Amino acid sequence: MQKRHFLNATMVGALSGMTAFPSVASAQNGPKTARGPTLLTVSGLIGAGNRGPFDPALDQLMARQKLAFGKAYAFDFAALAALPAGTIRPTLEYDGKPHALKGPLLMDVVKTCGVKVTGKTMLLLRAVDGYAARLSATEASARRFIVATHLDGRPLALGGVGPLWAVFDADRFSDVAAKPLTERFGSCPWAMYHIEVAES
Numbered sequence: 001m002q003k004r005h006f007l008n009a010t011m012v013g014a015l016s017g018m019t020a021f022p023s024v025a026s027a028q029n030g031p032k033t034a035r036g037p038t039l040l041t042v043s044g045l046i047g048a049g050n051r052g053p054f055d056p057a058l059d060q061l062m063a064r065q066k067l068a069f070g071k072a073y074a075f076d077f078a079a080l081a082a083l084p085a086g087t088i089r090p091t092l093e094y095d096g097k098p099h100a101l102k103g104p105l106l107m108d109v110v111k112t113c114g115v116k117v118t119g120k121t122m123l124l125l126r127a128v129d130g131y132a133a134r135l136s137a138t139e140a141s142a143r144r145f146i147v148a149t150h151l152d153g154r155p156l157a158l159g160g161v162g163p164l165w166a167v168f169d170a171d172r173f174s175d176v177a178a179k180p181l182t183e184r185f186g187s188c189p190w191a192m193y194h195i196e197v198a199e200s
Contacts, residue, residue: 023166036076039163040109043069044060045121047114050074054099065130070115073113077149077163083108086146089168092183095163096167098171100152101172106145106166115197127189133166135187136200144167152179161190 026102037046041051041062047073083104087114091098111117121137135145147164147165149156177184 015188033043035078038076039080040075040076040193040195041072042075042110042115042195042197043072044195045115045199046071046073046197048111052164061128062194065126065194067126067196075109077155079102080109080147080149083112085149086144088144088146088148088167089185090167090169090171091181093185096181101146101148101152101165101167102153103146103148103164106140106147107199109147110137110140110195111195113197118199120199122198122200124196124198125187125189125192126196128191128193131189133187133189135166138183139187145188156190158191164192164193165190 017143034113038051041048042052051072051074053070053073054062059067081101085102085104087100087102089098089100106123107117110123115121117137119138123140124136125135126132135181136157138176139145145166145168148167151161156165165188167185167188167190
């Protein structure tokens with residue numbers, strides 16, 4: 001797997017300052033019914049959405065990653081936890097051990113946003129450090145990607161591989177399991193905060 005390259009110290013400083021992190025910068029950037037800070041924003045070919053358009057003043061991380069949208073669907077932790085969750089147990093590249101990862105199916109999250117999934121639907125998964133992975137909805141469904149919220153029974157931490165991780169059980173697919181452990185998770189951005197839905 002091509003290793004993730006972190007953004008410069010300015011970006012790291014912005015993240016540590018929390019006020020620049022769009023998910024917690026202002027409640028007005030999240031859905032009106034949110035009980036907590038937005039963890040995931042989905043934009044692109046979605047339904048009506050539940051938050052307003054991109055705000056260049058308050059959506060600072062998105063602005064730095066050159067995102068823009070007229071509408072989006074925002075999820076806080078409670079909204080994600082309300083979706084049916086599944087558990088996978090892949091062997092992780094970081095310690096070479098199997099771990100239990102729990103969360104809703106990625107495609108359930110996408111469909112909650114009113115996406116009309118077709119054979120051409122593509123997902124661009126973005127992480128807070130700028131890493132991005134392009135994934136077809138067909139692959140996301142076939143490999144049963146989840147949006148992991150928990151690792152070994154505990155919420156994923158920001159600063160670790162959380163708070164959200166788009167991931168699948170690489171051990172269960174022979175074409176992926178045949179690869180070296182370090183090359184199995186290139187399509188699995190941890191610290192994911194944004195999904196852009198498009199058509200190929």
